[in-house]
Amino acid sequence: MIELDPVIHASARLRITATLAAIPVGDQMSFPRLQELLEMTAGNLSTHLRKLEDAGYVAVTKTHQGRTPITYLALTTRGRRAFEDYTEALRAVLGVQP
Template sequence: MRKELDPLLHSALRLKIVSVLVSLEEADFLFLQEQTGSTSGNLSVQLDKLASAGYIEVEKTFQGKKPRTLCRMTSKGIEAFRQYADALKAYLNV
């Protein structure tokens, strides 16, 4: 029986976000926006969903006087991403 694909990761923007974060220690909001080509509103909503599921950590800091939002993968998120990629490979027989 085939494994179900994680619905939280099986959406274009959330998958892009996680694919960016998985190869970095952390990334700030502007970098994620640039890499995913999303609007700030949509990105915020998707980050909240990923953070609520415990897949990413979001830290709000300041750089000088400017606010900065930092995002990083959690071990739970990394494991979910690994399982998602394995399931995809199994579907496609690669």
């Protein structure tokens, strides 16, 4: 039986990982940009990011530009692999060839 990663499977977390997977390895996206793209509230996005971070799928970098705090997000190597495995498993469930 094929199992889908329950950490990624939640709709909001799937959208987050898919969006972060679309940026090149080594690049990051700011929290406000991700929030804007996904049209999520800051609290909801933070909650789902915490689950992904706890699983080791997302790296969170906090810094400052002048006096303004900025949070950057990126998929970790483990997160990219988990997303790739998830999409492969989903294709298998649907019977779709890559």
